[in-house]
Amino acid sequence: xxxxxxxxxxxxxxxxxxxxxxxxxxxxxxxxxxxxxxxxxxxxxxxxxxxxxxxxxxxxxxxxxxxxxxxxxxxxxxxxxxxxxxx
Numbered sequence: 001x002x003x004x005x006x007x008x009x010x011x012x013x014x015x016x017x018x019x020x021x022x023x024x025x026x027x028x029x030x031x032x033x034x035x036x037x038x039x040x041x042x043x044x045x046x047x048x049x050x051x052x053x054x055x056x057x058x059x060x061x062x063x064x065x066x067x068x069x070x071x072x073x074x075x076x077x078x079x080x081x082x083x084x085x086x087x
Contacts, residue, residue, distance in 0.1 A: 003035055003081035009074050010065060019074045022065045028082065029059045036070065038078030045071050 006028055011020035019036075021028075028034070028047060035044045050057050050066040060066050 002084050004084060005079055006034075006082050007080040009036070009038070009076055009078040009080065012074055012076060013067075014073060017070055018067050019070045019078075020065055020067050021060070021080055023060050023062050025062060026082070027059055027061045028080075033083040035081040035083055036072075036074055036078050037081065038075050041072060041074050041078055043072045044083060 004026065005024075006026045007021050007023040009019045010022045012018075013020075028050070030047050030050055032047050033044060034047055036042070048069060050060050050068055052064075052066045057066060
């Protein structure tokens, strides 16, 4: 398994368990697996949904931001990696 950095957490809504993520390289699709890593966080989860302005979107491309439900606490500035099945 390999990991490619694709973005970062720009804002957190801790009470509802949502992080706003910005994609800085590549794209992120619903169904992919990501790793969120920061000073106090390091976990892997599947992307179950992405939302912009309360609307579900299937994919997020470079430069775009969206809200995403997270299963553990995250902090602003945490890095997001796409987990890829590799050699």
